[in-house]
Amino acid sequence: MKKKFVASMFALALAAATIAPTVAHAEKKPGIQDGSVLWKTTGNTKTDFGLSLNYEDALKPTYSVQVPQSLQMQEDGTDVYVKVSNTKNLAENNKYVSVKVRDTWATNFPKKYRDDDHKYNLYCGYDFMKYKVEPKLSDSSYGPALTDFNQELLTFTEDATKYYRVTPLEDTATNSNPYWWGQINFTIGVENIK
Missing domain, CATH: 2.60.40 (Immunoglobulin-like)
Structure with a gap:
């Protein structure tokens, strides 16, 4: 039972490591920013993600x-x-x-x-x-x-x-x-x- 529990915890740790996103930050310019998020998944997993939005409203002349x-x-x-x-x-x-x-x-x-x-x-x-x-x-x-x-x-x-x-x-x-x-x-x- 202890071996099964340790193996399950090891598998869970590997899965968490492969799902963790990697993000690169860049200067904010209009349009799609540099950098991306990559998920590598195995099996029937469900992943949520989000897109960070920024908008600077310029004062009109x-x-x-x-x-x-x-x-x-x-x-x-x-x-x-x-x-x-x-x-x-x-x-x-x-x-x-x-x-x-x-x-x-x-x-x-x-x-x-x-x-x-x-x-x-x-x-x-x-x-x-x-x-x-x-x-x-x-x-x-x-x-x-x-x-x-x-x-x-x-x-x-x-x-x-x-x-x-x-x-x-x-x-x-x-x-x-x-x-x-x-x-x-x-x-x-x-x-x-x-």
Whole structure:
């Protein structure tokens, strides 16, 4: 009886040794972590296991934007502001606020003229006049004029007021149509710092 008991205890100790998990610890990054658990079992054994979960909820970037609603352009150009305030959690998330020109089509801009030749155009009926949009740089000079849509005009990493310039490219005083209309539509969003 004593031999059976000792043999049973020896078998139980071997079984416990083969079931014991081995775990490797690694730096916590998103996704499946390095390391694994391995069970070697013999016979009709039942094993429970668990997966350790970790989640760090990053604070989402927030910001407020203030822009003018309309503009009476001047012949030699007009500076227009974009004010970004209440910025939070941008740098911590490696992000910045991006201001892009989505398009320059006013609601009543003639649909058949919404093409590459009529980007950045004011209109009067079916007459068109080009204008340019340039970002104002930190040294008060102006950057290159935008030529396409979805181009970045201004960027913000903190609270600031920045400017861009809108300038008509023809002499309106000699034009037979003295009143011109247009619109700039923007996309403002959060982008990754590269």
